[in-house]
Amino acid sequence: MKGRNGQTLPIVMITLVILTLIISGLVTWMQNDSKWSVKEQKSTTAINCAEAGIDRATWKLQSTTDTWATAAAGLPLPGGGYAFDRTFTDLPGGSYRIKLSPGPLPSEVTVLAEGRDSSTKEMRAILAVYKNQTIYSPLMAGGGVSWSQGLGVYWGPIISQGDIVLLDDNVARRYFPQKYAKGVVTTGPAVSAVYQNRDLNGLAPPNTDNIEWWSDYAGVPGLPLLDFAALRSSAAATGTLNVYGCASSGQYTIDGTPVPGWDARGTCDSTNPNHAIHLGNSTNFYATRGLDPAQNYVWYWDGDVSLEGDGYNGTLATSLRGTVIVRGNLTIDSSGDMVYSGHVPANAWQQEQKLLVNTFDTSAPGEYPADIDFHKSTGTWHFGVDSWNEPGLGGGWVNTVGIQGFVYVGGNVNIINFLDIHGAIWVNGNVVSAYNNPSAFCGIFYDDTLQVPALNVILQRQSWQEVPLSSTPWP
Secondary structure: OHHHHHHHHHHHHHHHHHHHHHHHHHHHHHHHHHHHHHHHHHHHHHHHHHHHHHHHHHHHHOOOHHHHHHHHOOOOOOOOOOEOOOOEOOOOOEEEEEEEEEOOOOOEEEEEEEEEEOOOOOEEEEEEEEEEOOOOOOEEOOOOEEEOOOEEEEOOOEEEOOOEEEOOHHHHOOOOOOEEEOOOEEEOOOOOHHHOOOOOOOOOOOOEOOOOEEOOOOOOOOOOOEOHHHHHHHHHHHOOEOEEEOOOOOOOEEOOEEOOOOOOOOOOOOOOOOEEEOOOOOOOHHHHHOOOOOOOEEEEEOOOEEEEOOOOOOOOOEOEEEEEEEOOOEEEEOOEOEOEEEEOOOOHHHHHOEEEOOEEOOOOOOOOOOEEEOOEEOOEEEEOOOOEEEOOOEEEEOOOEEEEEEEEEOOOEEEOOOOEEEEEEEEOOOEEEOOOOOOOOEEEEEOOOOOOOEOOOOEEEEEEEEEOOOOOOOO
């Protein structure tokens, strides 16, 4: 018995020592955890204050077009507060300050916001870059986007204020470009089952496949408020307002006034009062009106217009540069005839990562316009010369441009013939095509450098990152 008791005592002592060490460690861990929790809370307060500074700055930049122009020029804003010259204290437990600077690229402004916790004085900083981009999508709409046959979209995302609905197999078979909607990205009832694999559960998560579509997307910017008065005035000044007719006859008018001496080769469509045949023919209309075919103009129609001409590679096709405003319905019954090297957005390849339902971008070139390798696109594209393949349809396609710039249509678009657009199109009504053929469509090739006179500022965030604090003392 004495031997057994002698063996038990050391075990008990060792156990007590171990328990003491464990308890001491737990107490220390709990004390440190409490400190870490407090530190994390203060750090969270500081970063939340910095984010509030970013929010205030973006609100200010969007307040007026003059405010944006002043900031983009690097000038101080009236009233101050955006050059680290004021501390904002509208948040409980912390404060923040803001500094605006132009760049790094044209039409961009950099926002630096620093937040500070009131009790510990801990500080954090966020740097964000914003671009004022009025036309931020190749296919826009005043509400939702209903995409149907007749349009092929390249180089830029479809971004919708409401839903994005793919109405038929001709567009649903294309898993490009990327699609962002405040509402739901979905397909119409006429689409085959194999293509109905977009958002199948409405606004309930998951809201994206992280490749092609994003529903309930918080980053959808607002719509531009186009300055129609300024656009119409510009067209009136250049003789490009309400241009109708053909040949040197009384049927040809500019804003209702007969104008002789224009393209005597065509024959007029006497059944269509909204006829604008061969409009923009580079060797006739521009020359006889004293316009430069290499310059941009505003083409403005108060009502409906029909752009008419001949087919692909014809001699009487359409070539309009600048901004096309149609307040009524637009009928396209002409091909395009412009051949030139045009701009391709730097991130164009991102829109074509997925091509068909089970087909993705590879290292092979020419799988979409401007494709040169896996996840690579060229910076320029020679329209009318460079060729590409439409996934699943064929290859060797070239595109001659009929409109280079921005197109706004207040009503519907009726497609009878096919011209390509290098820029963007905003359609408030429906798009109707006379063809049920996936290889027959008007191509929209997005140009992200487009600028159109607007009455508001549309901010696109280019970057966001936490950065080290500046050396400027707080006021």
